[in-house]
Amino acid sequence: MAQKSPLAPERFPPLPPIAGVEVAGAPCGLKESGRHDLFVARLAPGTAVAGSFTRSLCPSAPVDWCRRILPGGRARCVVVNSGNANAFTGKAGDRTVEHTVRGAAQLFGCPADEVYIASTGVIGVPVPADYIASKLPALSRRLSADAWLDAARGIMTTDTFPKGAVRTARIGDAEVTVAGIAKGSGMIAPDMATMLGFIFTDAAIPAPVLQALLTRAVDDSFNSITVDGDTSTSDTVLLFATGQAGNAVLTTRDDPGADALYAAIREVALDLAQQVVRDGEGASKFIEVQVSGAVSDDSARRVALSIANSPLVKTAIAGEDANWGRVVMAVGKAGEPADRDKLAIRFGDHWVAKDGLPVDGYDEAPVAAHLKGQDIRIGADLGLGEGCATVWTCDLTHGYISINADYRS
């Protein structure tokens, strides 16, 4: 494993038990290194599920499966392996999915369409059909309410640290908890390093309402980060709600408490997503890109992603260079309404250009000081409307090239 990212949090956060959720993670032999490569969660009867998947039009077999069963809205377990993505494996891949699902359904006594799965790791190499299923009985004996760190380790591929997050919310008199784990660090040789997130709550909320909350939360978190603009075939975020917190069931998005639950889900998703960026390949700086003054929020988001995905902006930040010209370039290429003569650019809180011109009496010293830090903020105000958006990325360094070019698969 590569050295831990300099942007990693100090430690894995203490995740509390979630009523109705038991987790386990352990090595099962898919990784040659002998590291953890299997994660299972058993979920109480009545657990609702929501999901969000890769936009890739060549998704992996496990993504196809989850999409197919998601309309059922119920989940009793989730089985995730790392070390092999089961992608581009044709009929053999489908058979592995079938066997894994059947094995888990038998073990946990539930219908097949309540078994969720995900796979991440090398591609184009089939896993023997019953291999994962055969490892489930032993792993299920290790299920416990607090094995979160083992769980987070079980889904890592080239991640340099395990990722977890937790928040609480009040729904009426009940306190509900939202906890999740994630993996991802950009795309790494020889794998297509996938972004996976699994979030659990004890709140009582039916699947359609849960889905509405997740879709919005993912837009503001996992879909608002980028490391290299590349999209995995296997990206998956699943949100499970066991309904054991004792809250009055949230039957619509407008019920009292739904906003509080949404806020907790969004914060967990955002915390996990930002940890993925902080583990970006070769990252030495964490970058927040804020766009305001766009004609709409959607437009602002596209401009922000254009800035965050620009190799020239990302290398400038790596070089601690206040190169606002590259930000202007990235605004211009986004294809969204923009007016050169209304554009303003800042680094941190320091405006470097306004109304299409360098600011009068521009003082580089505070800007240079900001760029020497680890947490960088780039702002662009388009001066056209009220639309705004924030996205997160990391810089582009020699480390990225070394990881992705210097070593052969």
Next chain:
Amino acid sequence: MAQKSPLAPERFPPLPPIAGVEVAGAPCGLKESGRHDLFVARLAPGTAVAGSFTRSLCPSAPVDWCRRILPGGRARCVVVNSGNANAFTGKAGDRTVEHTVRGAAQLFGCPADEVYIASTGVIGVPVPADYIASKLPALSRRLSADAWLDAARGIMTTDTFPKGAVRTARIGDAEVTVAGIAKGSGMIAPDMATMLGFIFTDAAIPAPVLQALLTRAVDDSFNSITVDGDTSTSDTVLLFATGQAGNAVLTTRDDPGADALYAAIREVALDLAQQVVRDGEGASKFIEVQVSGAVSDDSARRVALSIANSPLVKTAIAGEDANWGRVVMAVGKAGEPADRDKLAIRFGDHWVAKDGLPVDGYDEAPVAAHLKGQDIRIGADLGLGEGCATVWTCDLTHGYISINADYRS
């Protein structure tokens, strides 16, 4: 200047005189290095012009000017400076444009709306309004029919070699010549390195027909290359036709000889565009991406650009790694119709995956040998239809990071 790209052609090609065109290039003090930074072409009365410009919505002042006068369809001169892009310079930039245009119009005895201009170099730094105009009289005394190398040098910024190309075509009994120069090498600190191309022919062809030929030729050449996916505010391609070759005037796209002229224009544009890729920042390999079997040519092109712009594909080629999984990923993220189980991928002439699976008995040796070369071909067949497209790019290496991150502006 950086070391010459390892992918550079052996030498600048001998460009012949084009009847009705005189060119000159020389240093005028905009570049601190004292290198060539001004290029002027004088064009015979009656010269028709066509143009293609950046899609950036924050274009530079010179691009705005050219777009404004292009409907007139006539040109008597073109003035291009390097060393300063006159971009993000507000009203001061507009004044520099006005003075330059007025000075050239007086000098060459033509209306202002027949003076074409372009600028490339540092941004956000105004040029004194009459600076360029004041240098024109001296430079105009050096105009000649064969100063093409000086011309090509006059438009270079961070290019490591001057770029020129020439082709001929028959229209009836007349032989016409098409010759051009270009600059560009991706986007380089501290500039937004612009792509500029200036093509000249002695063919007799009115502006609207010329524009139709240029638009199509640019789509197949300058718009089919990518170094880092970043788009300059100043990209400009201009095509001038002096009408002195003695051919029967081509009044429509269907006239006999129009196809031959189109082929020559397209080949010159493609040759120049490929030279830009061969001068890509840090490039060590030239990459051709061919997509076939798409539902349409447009769809194929978007898939090809998705592959060519993927940092993971480009770093894999830099590492001489036959990582077809990354090609699959890039196909999937393009957002175009694709079917995982019909996809085939090749490197050079060697298929590595077909029908969504690694090929039976895959032999890596010939693939590895192909990837060790300098000219790499990646093929993807989507297996859906007849659409195809080809685009060109270069690999992504430590050199790109060094150029763009290691040196401060």
